[in-house]
Amino acid sequence: MNMNERYQTRGSDLILTLLLFCCALFVVSSVYVTTPLTSQFSEIFHVEPSVAAWPTSIFSVFYAIGFLIFGPLSDRFGRKPIILFGLCCLTAVSISIGFIDDFLLFVLLRGLQGLVAATFAPSALAYVYDVFPTTKIATVIGFISFGFVTAGIFGQVVAGIINQTFDWQKIFLIFGGLYFSCAIAVYFFLYENRTEAKSMIIKDYFLTVKRIFTDKNLLICYLITMMLLLTFIGMYTILGAYLSSSPFYLSDKEILTIRAVGVIGMILSLLAGSLIKRYGLLLVFRTGLFMSVVGLVAVGMATNLVVIALMSIFYVAGISITFPAIMLLVGNFGGKERAMAASFYAFILFIGATLGPLLSIWLMHHGSYFITLIVLAALMAIGLTASFFIDEKEEARF
Template sequence: MTAMTSMPKHVEPNYSLITFLLFWCALIVVSSVYVTTPLIGVFVKEFQVTQTTAAWTGSIFSLFYAVGFLVLGPLADRYGRKQMIVFGLGVLSLVTFAIGFVNHLIWLIILRALQGFISAAFAPAALAYVFDVFPKRKLVTTIGFTSFGFLTAGIFGQVVAGFIDQTFDWHFVFILFGGLYLVSLLAVAKILPTTKSENTPISMAYHIKQVKKIFAQKNFRLCYVITIMLLLTFIGMYTALGDYLKNAPFYLRDKEILYVRTAGLAGMILSPFTGFLAKKLGLLVVLRVGLAVSVGGLVMLGVDTNLPVIICMSVVYVAGISLTFPAIMTLIGEWSGNIRAIAASIYTFILFIGASLGPIVTSGLMQTGSFFITFVVLAILLSGGLVASFFIRS
């Protein structure tokens, strides 16, 4: 009887588990952008400072977050995607824990800056990692779930921070998130398959050359035009909506406005299904449909004064944005090849520049005294992205 030696079989990664882990990390990492939003009033009372000074706990994070994308993002091409995710979560855990024991505003602001900078290690590395590990048939769906994490973080971070502050103390918000980052680090180290690094140079000259190469391509330029409009209008819409609902004829309280914002989660549920729609319609069609739906939602927000309709139109706007995010992230990832992390870094940098401009642009528009004008101008800005999408070529 002849002994048979079985050949070792290739073990396929557990794509569902990896997808969930990327979604989870996206949710908790990006939540750090928003956790101080419901705590501003607490900081004003505790540190005896003005609202503007207390707001620096959020603004400094966003500023260093954007800078971090440009500095840390490209390192994922050289040292490996998983390695950068692990490094980022490790340092983020330590810094976030430290914030939980701070009792002086200046140290809170300094550590929030460091927290923002190191948080930027995740998004570019995660996007590049998806393209390295997942087969093409699963790409858009996985990016959709990751985008879902990024989007829901805006609501999740505020709700969790507000609940913990009311139940315990604001310090515990950061102690909890520090613990979540540590647990996530252990899960990533254990579960995510390691990918090979590209061993690309890390010199400034090399990165400038790659950035020039990216911006030399028309498709990238058009995608980045769309990108800056996404969070600009998203943050802008919710900024205007909150002010709109506080005043006549609605006079909603902060808690009721939070419920209206939470309703936006219904629109975000579309994000994981972008892959299915892309297979049926194509990525560019999904991108254009998403932008068109969002533009329509913004216009209707300005036209109608019926509260149920306003809530529905905010959900419609978010639904369109939820389709747009994974579509544009996938297109950038497909085009960028072995400089994917650099392209993703530029994408995330521009995205959060838009987020920073959103409240500024919206505040200026609201000074006209017309919410109709505010929402319509935001719709016109996003329409510029819609027009740009028709010049993108496959």
Template sequence: MMETVAVPNATKRFRYGVITFMLFWCALIVVSGAYVTTPLFGVFEDTFQVSKTMSAWTSSSFSFFYAVGFLLFGPLADRIGRKQIILLGLFSLTLVTIWIGMVSSFGSLIALRGLQGFVAATFAPSALAYAFEIFPKQKLVTTIGFISFGYVTSGIFGQVIADLIYQWANWEMVFLFLGGMYCITFVAVIFLLPNTAREQGKKGVRFYLYHSKLILKQRNFLLTYSITIMLLLTFMGMYTLLGSYLSGEPYNLSGEAILGIRALGIIGMVISPLTGRIVQRIGLLLTLRIGLGMAVLGLFLLGIGSHIVFLVLMSIIYVMGISMIFPAIMMVIGELGGERRALANAFYAFILFIGAMLGPIIAIWLLSIGSYRSTFFILSLLLVIGFVLSMFIQVKSQVQGT
């Protein structure tokens, strides 16, 4: 077993920049697993002869069990250590992801995607608490911004990598490649992330039930979690629609062109690591509200525009807004959580990916009873509700950026 070192000694031995990069990379590569099947829905429909709704479960299965896993691995990280949980997850992800690349039935694919999501849940609940333990407050917001950058970029990165590898080889190779990346990351984490001190004492089920009740009774948490569920719901919903929207009349774009448009979304994501500086200048809650406003604007105009350049610009504005919201929400949770930060973050991650699970299902259902434009409008309306709710959140001590 690796020796546990105190946080001050750990931070002397490891440069903050290296730790920040590793947390960013882990967020990027782990959460990319949630999105790799989004551009492959049509492939699964043809390969396994299933409906569009059924093919969406290759995404929703991951998201559901990913969300459930947070409720287990968040408390478990308190007992055995953040880094140990992250390593357990990366090792398990390596095995499960390679296994997915070898299946031949749709039922096995759905089941293993659920297992993949469950073990992927080891990272996110541990990452925020880990950052709060390792970094001094003046560096914390920048680090959280980079972790969030990894989360939001994974939404594009996962789709683009999956599409590129599929066009080069086949869908099985997507998972074999991803499994290889998890293996490399596992080795890197062993050497590059310092250990932190474990929680003193053993916390049983009664402890977590008691503190869960305290969290879920607080109005600020309820408001923040209500906004959280809308983030990946609209994000997954939007990207589920965008490919088929642009491949049909009147655009008739090729797979390569749609891949390029997905990749352009990364332009909007570069704001995420800069969110710390924005918070420093204008405050945490105002940053959150501006992000929500931009996301509403981009998604609403995406539904009413027609020119392809305009649609691309609106998708970038939407992604830019979402990329501001993620780190802002994480900072709000961190400030509200206090000593219950790890548990509060586990609930945040659980709710976030319940939204991711619902996104493709709701988007496809709305499209079946309406049109692309009405579906984009309804998704933007959800974010309007989130903006209104944000006006009632109060954070006593706002984090300052660097």
């Protein structure tokens, strides 16, 4: 009995799915743990607020760069070794941050942390295609996607609770412990497909990049990818400012509650696999995009607080089923180069996340809350329109 047969007979699908979900949740949370601490960093290290944001900004920059590095490396060395390497490095860097009090060193280590955190996403997507049977891929991707989208709230909330109870260094010590636990679990439970590694020279790399960026379907997916976190983070960036002013005048705690209810919509990503099997990949994908467009318009037009909260849930629900669907499409169209295709997907996704707040704040400054939400909805509508030009044949795979 070979390794793959043993894997199947052990019935480890659920264990692996939960493990990949936990890794996704904890790794991506590292993006957000410093977000609620910017003002505190300004006081502790005696720097301007704009400088205090560097630990978050440098993480984001190196996180995006890392996607372009570790996708190809997972093709060369295998998915499990790259995931394990990343978790071990995250453990070491996170624990190191927990013992420092120099701001410059803190910023440098956050950059390194962002770089190694990028090992997970492209490797995990390719791993799912390598190991899981076709009938279970959609469900597993749904769980991983749920980990990604909930990390934004989980990372900030957990960091805030730890910081209020202990101090900011303990955040990194605790997360370092979580990464170490994940590394141990990956070592013992993640099945390794030893036939997956392959050699790659520079010429092969550029030929693969050329194939990816001449594939019409992947280009459409990347266009839509740019819109996802751009609108998601953009909407939540201005929502707080809107709710804190007339006619609502909500407190920070009340605004956090409105944002947190969006988690209800995120749960839909766990059902993405079942929905895709029943209705088809592209139909679910387009439905998610349509819900996102309608949700953004409704949030922009609503003047009642309850309606705003409900429509934000509706919008997040649309985004939450769009994410696993587009990850499946990128994996399908990427074929043997899906790890590199996933790398570009993650890179573009995070570029959108970076542009979202900038665009939304600019629109708010030169227009209004309503105009900003309508523009974001229009961008999502462009993505929805583009989705109808995707090749229909891939829908049959699930």
